Amino acid sequence: MENQHLSETKAASSQEVEKLQEDASAIQIEDQEKEAKAQNIGHGDTEFDNKLDDISDVIKDVKDGRTKSDTDAEINDNVIGDSGLAQAKTETEVEHVGQEYSGDKVEAGRDFEHKSEEKNLDDNSGQDDLAKEENVGRGTESTDMDQKADEIPNEDSNLDPVFDGTEIPGMEANRSTSIRKLDGDQGSPGVVEKAVALKNLVKEKSAVAVSTMLRRLSGKSDEAAVDSFDDEGKDISDISEVNEAKLVSEKPAEKSAWNPLNYIKKSSDADAVNKTGQKDSITDGPPPPIALKGRIILYTKLGCQESKIFRLFLRTKRLRYVEINIDVYPGRKMELEKISGSTSVPKLFFNEICIGGLSELKNLDESGKLDEKIDFLITEAPLFETPSPPFSGEDDISSTGAVDELALIARKMKESITVKDRLYKMRRFTNCFLGSDALDFLSEDQYLERPEAVEFARKLASKLFFRHVLDENLFEDGNHVYRFLDDDPIVVSQCHNIPRGIATVNPKPIAEIASRLRFLASAMFEAYAFEDGRRVDYTSLHGSEEFARYLRIVEELQRVEIWDMSREEKLAFFINLYNMMAIHAISILGHPEGTLERRKLFGEFKYVIGGSTYSLSAIQNGILRGNQRPPYNLKKPFGAKDKRSKMALPYPEPLIHFALVCGTRSGPALRCYSPGKIDEELLDAARNFLRSGGLEIDLTAKVAHASKILKWYSIDFGKSEVEVIRHVSNYLDPADSEILLDLLASSELKVVYQPYDWGLNC
Template sequence: MAVNKSNMKGRVTVYSVLGCPHSTQAKDTLRNLGLPVCIVDINKHRDLQTQVKGLTGHSSVPQIFFNNVYVGNNEDLQNLDHDQLEHLMLLVREEPVPPDAPPVPHENSPDPEDELGKASDISEAMRKLILKLYSHHLSKDGKTVDYKAMCQSPYYERYCELAVQLQRVELLSLSHEEKLAFFINIYNALVIHGNLRLGFPKTFWQRYRFFNYVSYLIGGEVFTLQDIENGVLRGNRKGVAQLLKPFSKNDPRLQVALSDVEPLIHFALNCGAKGCPPIKTYTPQNIVNQLHVAAEAFLENDDGCIIDDVRREVKLSQIFKWYKADFGGTDEKLLNWVFDHMEPSQKKWSLKALLTAGNVKVSYLPYDWSINSTD
């Protein structure tokens, strides 16, 4: 049901925020219909937030209008039947934007997701493109990937082209927050890219080679998956089955490494296995809060943490065993870290009771190394 934009007098207004997968899906749907879409980032134009909430009764995004007709959010858009959609498209095609249409910025601001940016903006451009891929080929819970469909996507082809431009990124100019978001996003995308190109590693030695071989040229230096995780994000610490630190004292990549390990990264990095945390994209803004939310969600799930009150035992993901040093190095410090990063819930109160009484056993859950594919 393609429509010629040149024949249209009105517009579709979409209030969104950068990085929202539901907003991305809504925008793609509207553009595939050939509709003229005006994107308004309400984080960028905060003066409009109150007005939009007053019009819709909602502060969530996206919020969608056909001329002055309020449709709702992305789910509402996707659930429109054929006749409803035809009526709305006819409205936009034949009626100019009325005076009571929802407000838009005075300046014609381009959609941030359409801007590819300059060399210094490549990391953000990559994130936006990754987001498009995820919105089409990632399950709603972020745990599985449709690899077969992804490799045929035009977004994947564009991603491969843009990945070559990573060599132009000025890594030393990145702030701490920018570095966290950039390398987490790149790590997760590189794992998927490696799986599509080389196949999923199934044995220990295949995984070892995969994570020490699959790499991008970033800022003029080669970074493997091991380099990104253990060299940059863990502050240059030895990884699992590694005898040496990733970066030597004279390695120029050492300048990029975080000054210390950030334990929260372990709930954002996804190695392509079902036992990993869900895949998401992260932004520099409020990155630590985003990682805290990811940690809370992981610990609330039984794949991450189980409290056995009867046996006075806490069963944790193998992630806590492999990187125990990042969480304090002892069972006591590990359990305190887990407690501090749980969301308020019955599980947290159960753990508190065990910790108060003392003599708590720590064990580790089996890890599911099978591929996180939808197949």
């Protein structure tokens, strides 16, 4: 029985030896392939042969019948030692990349195979454990080799890691299956360089695509278009460089947790920072005035230089005052003569005390007594004798005039007929009425026959009280659908000069309205704009009686006749209206802090003028630029069937860009324009803007720093950048113009556009 058991043990041991030989051969072949790819065979062969001899000795010991525990321990030690050999081998190979193949390792493999074939085991002790320990040892070897492989530097040790979003956390722990690929890459530097270049390209394009998508999602394509010019002009390469720097600087552990939403988050954070900075810049105005219980009254008149000095002095002292312009309020001349004995201006009052003119004010300031007067104002409230500020409607003729009987009939008709939402030609229109209903009312109210009622209704329509919803006709009997002017959804939601419905006063001529508007704007610009119109005191302006009068004047534009205006009248009227309309928009909407808010200011804040709606963009691009496309837009403001196109100038007037002020710091200065001198005044505005920083020349660097306005509206000045610069050189100082033209002639001039400051000009 014992002999039979011994024979079975020997047979099992023989099978184990054969299995061990096959596994050892597989390990050897794998190592040879790996070393061949690394081109580093021929080092450390003696040490490896010694290890193989140790394994053969272990096999002999097993054959001689050593105990299971001793065999397991020794085999485990030898296998682990073999793993350490592999680690040392890998380090040695990396240090000697590129050496020639010696073939010694192949001979070592052959010797190992020859020696293994001569061994036979008679004992099966530890059969299963041997297999398990061998597998564990091989796994340990692979893990250790992977750890060493991870420490292998690339050919360019200074190359920053490139993250392409393909790695996942914990990848390093599962790389034992990619040892051959890693070692193969070490011998292929060209492949590595191409891969790095490809990753950099994908990363840069991805960053550009994400930033472009975010800009387009922000809704920058709008009617105004001006609001997005600064962003459109931004160099894409700058964006990609910033994003690349951010990505490369991240740690590998952080890069592995890649999430595309991080780009959106970073962009939102950047926008928040920009908005915060912009808010700070908006509030960076003059310091707040001193709190006074008393009242300061300053009497002035238009075009008075001493009045300008008075205003500047009071602002410097941080004293808030009420200005009474005796040209705007002629009734105050008698009051001034009564309380001071003279109508000469400027004249200053602290409560009921008359300080006097400019010379008296200087004497008080030099003697130090002015501070005592100011202290008196801080604590003492005004008495009854103190001149009062202008009251609402004082000396104002805006709301005066003959009552329009047609307006009263139209109002009565609106109250009598059914006005509701209706379907017309498969479309739904809000707040409409039928032509037949209107005729029923007119026939009964005005005692007219049906044909006479039709003519009367057409007369009402021609006076712009109502219109056909699709402009198909002036007025017809039947089921045609019409809508009152003040019921139009755009008028209701976006127009700000029709707060009380249709005006009931007869429309005044446009020349008269334009004259009063120009006169009032001049007074407001003198009183509330400073630094030659570059800055505006919006708080005082919005709270003034002059601004309230302006709001009453623009209500008269609802049904005014504007079709017969000349070119000069259009230029002066619409430039002045644009500038005042922008001030009105800022008072209602606030200063726009971003793209979407600028879109609302330029495209959605409107007036009703002559029965049609006009935004700031429609005035600028539709009328003053001759119905030209706004920059970066595909459509013209007025379509072919738009009756507003009749108001467009026959050709664009480029100098209007130096006169239109939308409340930004990079815009031109505020001033008024008159039809009689409009061309001279526009030339003066162009010279003032360009010579005050709109176009600066660096002769040393041969660079012209131009305002972004010249880029956005370049088509108005010339067909190319050279033509644009040549055009505007006419408005520079003669010396600067000559230098600029010489640089243009030598083709050495480089044009750089200045960043546009959208901050409020306060």
